[in-house]
Amino acid sequence: MIQYKIKEYLHSRGIVFPHAWLLKNAEFTSTKATKYLSGKQKFINREDLSFLCGVLNCTPNDLMYWEDTPRMKLPPTHPCHTQLSVPPKNADWKKLLRNVDPNLATEVYNMLVTERDGGQNKKEAE
Numbered sequence: 365m366i367q368y369k370i371k372e373y374l375h376s377r378g379i380v381f382p383h384a385w386l387l388k389n390a391e392f393t394s395t396k397a398t399k400y401l402s403g404k405q406k407f408i409n410r411e412d413l414s415f416l417c418g419v420l421n422c423t424p425n426d427l428m429y430w431e432d433t434p435r436m437k438l439p440p441t442h443p444c445h446t447q448l449s450v451p452p453k454n455a456d457w458k459k460l461l462r463n464v465d466p467n468l469a470t471e472v473y474n475m476l477v478t479e480r481d482g483g484q485n486k487k488e489a490e
Contacts, residue, residue: 368405
């Protein structure tokens, strides 16, 4: 069954507070934002999906993934499996970062700065 990964996609784009982002940028109500982020929403209307794709500069495929159910199992080669990627297991960066060893956090930060700057400002990060 097609599932939505709006929260995970927003986190992957560096949006730390997806609920607040949806309220401000997508002009969703608090109730609608909560439903979309909870993963329990069974459908998203076309207008909301179109708006999200527009403001996030993405496609609907970026916001959905396939999950087999007892009633509907698809072979691994089916386009729903190959074109709709499953969200990462731990997409909540806030929770993940709270438990990171400070030395590892510094190392990751330096790698990100190096990647962002193409290696030019590595010394500034240290």
